[in-house]
Amino acid sequence: MISLEASLRHMAWSNQKFLEFFTSVPTSVFALQASSEEWNIGRLLQHLLDSAEWYRYCLLGGELRSFQPITSASDAKDCMSIIAVLDQILIDNLQFDDEVLDIRENGNVFQASRALILTQAGMHASEHKGQIATILKANGFHLDLDELDVWSYFSEVNLDF
Numbered sequence: 309m310i311s312l313e314a315s316l317r318h319m320a321w322s323n324q325k326f327l328e329f330f331t332s333v334p335t336s337v338f339a340l341q342a343s344s345e346e347w348n349i350g351r352l353l354q355h356l357l358d359s360a361e362w363y364r365y366c367l368l369g370g371e372l373r374s375f376q377p378i379t380s381a382s383d384a385k386d387c388m389s390i391i392a393v394l395d396q397i398l399i400d401n402l403q404f405d406d407e408v409l410d411i412r413e414n415g416n417v418f419q420a421s422r423a424l425i426l427t428q429a430g431m432h433a434s435e436h437k438g439q440i441a442t443i444l445k446a447n448g449f450h451l452d453l454d455e456l457d458v459w460s461y462f463s464e465v466n467l468d469f
Contacts, residue, residue, distance in 0.1 A: 319430040320395035322456040330384035353378040360394035363429045366411045
């Protein structure tokens with residue numbers, strides 16, 4: 309059975325490859341959206357960063373940063389190092405026991421287990437990658453999500469299935 313560690317390492321690898329795609333696209337791509345009521349790609353990429361920061365905050369506390377929408381290939385390149393650090397924090401949290409954590413948000417406190425937070429991080433990133441890939445396809449761009457899947461990760465890093 310695939311471990312949470314393998315899932316998080318796959319997520320980190322996939323996040324890098326995903327953002328790398330955006331380091332060579334026209335600026336107009338970042339404004340694409342599924343409909344006028346939906347976030348554009350630049351805002352969805354920002355949401356990926358904000359969410360990774362949120363999971364870091366849930367696990368470690370401290371200050372909660374917010375990022376700006378991604379509006380250029382240069383912004384996407386800068387985001388690769390930011391998300392790499394945030395992804396590593398998630399991976400590093402695997403060394404701790406799966407305890408229930410108190411999370412403070414807007415003066416309220418709620419609880420979640422470490423494993424739930426770590427699992428949600430991977431699932432959430434995958435959901436939005438699919439959403440962004442769909443917007444790209446509808447607008448004539450192709451991002452092959454099969455190149456980002458677990459099979460590709462295991463093959464590239466030479467892990468046994």
